[in-house]
Amino acid sequence: MAIWFDLKKLGKTCSDSVVTIGNFDGVHRGHQQLIQEVVGRARSKQTRSVAITFDPHPAAVLGRTPPPLLMLPEDRVARLTELGIDDCVILSFTKELAHMEAEAFVKQELIDQLGMKSLFIGPSTHIGRNREGTPERLVSLVEKYGFELKVIAPMSEGESMVSSSRIRRDLVEGNVDSALEQLGRPFETRGQVVSGEALGRQMGTPTANLGPVPTLLPGKGVYATYMRVGQGLFPSVTNVGNRPTIGEHLPLTVETHVLDFTGELLAKEVTLLWIKRIRSEKKFASKEELVAQIQKDVEVTRAELQRWGGKEGNKSKHPK
Numbered sequence: 025m026a027i028w029f030d031l032k033k034l035g036k037t038c039s040d041s042v043v044t045i046g047n048f049d050g051v052h053r054g055h056q057q058l059i060q061e062v063v064g065r066a067r068s069k070q071t072r073s074v075a076i077t078f079d080p081h082p083a084a085v086l087g088r089t090p091p092p093l094l095m096l097p098e099d100r101v102a103r104l105t106e107l108g109i110d111d112c113v114i115l116s117f118t119k120e121l122a123h124m125e126a127e128a129f130v131k132q133e134l135i136d137q138l139g140m141k142s143l144f145i146g147p148s149t150h151i152g153r154n155r156e157g158t159p160e161r162l163v164s165l166v167e168k169y170g171f172e173l174k175v176i177a178p179m180s181e182g183e184s185m186v187s188s189s190r191i192r193r194d195l196v197e198g199n200v201d202s203a204l205e206q207l208g209r210p211f212e213t214r215g216q217v218v219s220g221e222a223l224g225r226q227m228g229t230p231t232a233n234l235g236p237v238p239t240l241l242p243g244k245g246v247y248a249t250y251m252r253v254g255q256g257l258f259p260s261v262t263n264v265g266n267r268p269t270i271g272e273h274l275p276l277t278v279e280t281h282v283l284d285f286t287g288e289l290l291a292k293e294v295t296l297l298w299i300k301r302i303r304s305e306k307k308f309a310s311k312e313e314l315v316a317q318i319q320k321d322v323e324v325t326r327a328e329l330q331r332w333g334g335k336e337g338n339k340s341k342h343p344k
Contacts, residue, residue: 200242
């Protein structure tokens with residue numbers, strides 16, 4: 025797959041295409057369904073499949089507060105690649121682009137540049153100035169410009185629709201298992217291990233402290249997680265919180281006690297895979313009580329990870 029930052033450059037190599045457009049933050053199961061349709065149609069027509077996404081988030085350019093990211097753009101592209109997209113465009117969202125009319129964008133950018141024959145979108149996709157290019161409005165352009173338009177119905181999980189905004193809400197509330205079901209895989213947080221105060225080591229449970237991350241963090245609590253280190257994947261217990269047993273008004277930290285691991289983690293790039301929240305953050309009466317609770321957390325984590333990995337259908341989801 026090729027990654028492009030300019031539609032004109034891609035257009036020089038792409039004379040026929042099936043296109044989808046959206047933020048695709050998280051590349052959740054609804055996105056995956058859409059991408060599968062795009063890839064399938066492109067292959068049936070023996071043409072190119074193209075996914076167009078944006079950076080920065082349009083809200084940041086339009087003067088609104090953008091939602092916290094579930095994925096970095098490069099991780100989004102990697103996931104789209106795995107799903108079979110031929111070309112991915114990370115389009116710079118500018119004020120000029122924001123003021124372009126929907127019809128002009130479809131004609132000048134998608135049809136003239138990419139030779140678009142089919143456009144696949146989700147029901148919440150809006151194109152062009154003031155979000156005027158709703159799926160209903162785009163129907164009027166189909167006959168005029170001779171392309172196929174297909175709106176893919178949203179996917180449900182439980183009683184609600186799968187969406188990036190719902191996943192964000194679940195993560196903030198600590199419901200990482202709900203996010204996992206919507207994503208079709210564990211939510212991931214990538215960052216660098218930084219030096220801490222070595223308090224965990226002093227208590228017999230050394231922790232890896234994750235530095236600042238540019239994506240959303242799950243809410244405060246203790247979680248059963250995996251930590252990916254290079255090609256290795258290790259069960260772990262992760263605490264997100266302010267360590268109230270240690271002191272008051274401490275900054276938020278992400279501390280992971282990695283099970284069955286003896287190597288050095290400082291300064292390494294690692295990824296946390298969030299499986300289930302096992303308890304809320306709590307202030308203990310003493311460090312001894314905290315140490316005893318951590319041992320219980322380790323036992324619960326091992327059981328939760330074994331239970332999750334043994335569930336029917338999770339062999340394909342299980343981290344490799």
